[in-house]
Amino acid sequence: MMNYPFTAIVGQEKMKKALILNAINPKIGGVLIRGEKGTAKSTTVRALADLLPEIEVVEGCPFNCDPNGDLCDICREKKERGELKTIKKKMKVINLPIGATEDRVIGTLDIEKAIKEGIKALDPGILAEANRNILYIDEVNLLDDHIVDILLDAAAMGWNIIEREGIKIKHPSRFILVGTMNPEEGELRPQILDRFGLMVDVEGLNDIKQRVEVIKRVEEFNENPEEFYKKYEEEQLKLREKIEKARELLKNVKISDDLLELISKICIELGIPTNRADITVARTAKTIAAFNGRDYVTVDDVKEACELALPHRMRRKPFEPPQLNKEKIEQIFNEFEEKNNEKNEDEKGNKENDKVKKN
Numbered sequence: 200m201m202n203y204p205f206t207a208i209v210g211q212e213k214m215k216k217a218l219i220l221n222a223i224n225p226k227i228g229g230v231l232i233r234g235e236k237g238t239a240k241s242t243t244v245r246a247l248a249d250l251l252p253e254i255e256v257v258e259g260c261p262f263n264c265d266p267n268g269d270l271c272d273i274c275r276e277k278k279e280r281g282e283l284k285t286i287k288k289k290m291k292v293i294n295l296p297i298g299a300t301e302d303r304v305i306g307t308l309d310i311e312k313a314i315k316e317g318i319k320a321l322d323p324g325i326l327a328e329a330n331r332n333i334l335y336i337d338e339v340n341l342l343d344d345h346i347v348d349i350l351l352d353a354a355a356m357g358w359n360i361i362e363r364e365g366i367k368i369k370h371p372s373r374f375i376l377v378g379t380m381n382p383e384e385g386e387l388r389p390q391i392l393d394r395f396g397l398m399v400d401v402e403g404l405n406d407i408k409q410r411v412e413v414i415k416r417v418e419e420f421n422e423n424p425e426e427f428y429k430k431y432e433e434e435q436l437k438l439r440e441k442i443e444k445a446r447e448l449l450k451n452v453k454i455s456d457d458l459l460e461l462i463s464k465i466c467i468e469l470g471i472p473t474n475r476a477d478i479t480v481a482r483t484a485k486t487i488a489a490f491n492g493r494d495y496v497t498v499d500d501v502k503e504a505c506e507l508a509l510p511h512r513m514r515r516k517p518f519e520p521p522q523l524n525k526e527k528i529e530q531i532f533n534e535f536e537e538k539n540n541e542k543n544e545d546e547k548g549n550k551e552n553d554k555v556k557k558n
């Protein structure tokens with residue numbers, strides 16, 4: 200069945216931005232989307248598939264090995280023999296259903312065959328498919344604890360490791376974790392919360408015009424998905440190209456030491472212990488700059504990145520919803536801008552003094 204087009208989602212800009220940023224830069228580390236029922240969370244994640252770029256993978260590899268990155272045993276042998284061929288493949292959204300068993304997630308291993316043939320004895324699971332793709336979990340807060348632990352281990356190491364009766368088989372598994380959840384059905388364990396690069400709170404639309412537009416578009420889409428898609432084809436193409444360009448530009452995006460200091464100051468003053476926070480804010484700010492077609496980061500990019508990367512990392516009591524201390528952040532940004540203005544004034548003054556001296 201055809202997906203509802205991403206560019207036809209009404210409003211919900213923050214959720215759309217967070218997903219796009221991850222498509223540009225997988226190193227951001229995914230996104231957790233929290234919100235009430237029926238606010239287009241799952242529709243938007245599924246719609247992202249159409250916008251995803253192509254990546255280079257080893258031809259025929261069930262784990263989508265990166266020819267220039269970590270390789271599974273089969274690809275490593277091929278490389279040593281000089282037989283490694285690469286092809287381009289579109290990134291995908293891989294669904295992890297809530298009821299998935301451990302075998303389905305990590306794959307199944309034929310032990311007798313594995314002794315002789317190694318990794319060839321593995322029937323790949325979801326973690327294989329998810330390598331270098333988006334791993335999507337709807338209702339991630341309802342996922343079985345045991346499966347959560349498997350995901351956390353794989354995410355921490357970048358490898359899926361299967362140990363059975365003294366035999367150890369592994370393959371690369373670096374996925375972009377995207378989860379959606381309705382907080383009314385329970386909060387998420389802090390360990391998994393911290394694994395998401397970004398977090399977005401989605402609220403239902405409160406504008407009559409926007410809500411009417413949703414009814415019209417969804418009805419039109421259901422009546423004739425192909426026709427509906429055609430209406431948005433050009434916009435989809437434009438956005439895909441913008442993502443593609445941003446991926447190229449990202450390599451050259453620079454961030455000043457002043458802005459790095461600002462990021463760390465914010466994290467310290469908000470009492471966020473993990474350095475992962477600073478790193479993610481910086482990466483996200485660079486990616487926002489690239490999406491806007493710039494090769495340098497601005498204060499506004501940092502501000503937007505903080506709003507996406509920090510809320511779920513704030514200290515809070517157990518089971519309290521994650522929330523950003525917006526006033527505190529605003530204050531730090533104001534101080535930064537005041538200091539910058541003073542610096543600029545001083546520099547201007549110095550230049551004028553120089554002029555006077557020269558004359």
Ligand SMILES: Nc1ncnc2c1ncn2[C@@H]1O[C@H](COP(=O)(O)OP(=O)(O)OP(=O)(O)O)[C@@H](O)[C@H]1O
Pocket residue numbers: 203207208209210211235236237238239240241242243379381404413416417
């Ligand atoms: N802003 C929007 N733009 C377009 N369609 C929307 C919007 N908000 C809701 N919808 C439509 O409402 C329906 C419900 O959306 P969806 O299933 O994605 O919600 P959800 O947030 O994932 O909630 P649930 O957990 O109930 O599935 C879909 O048909 C979707 O297209």
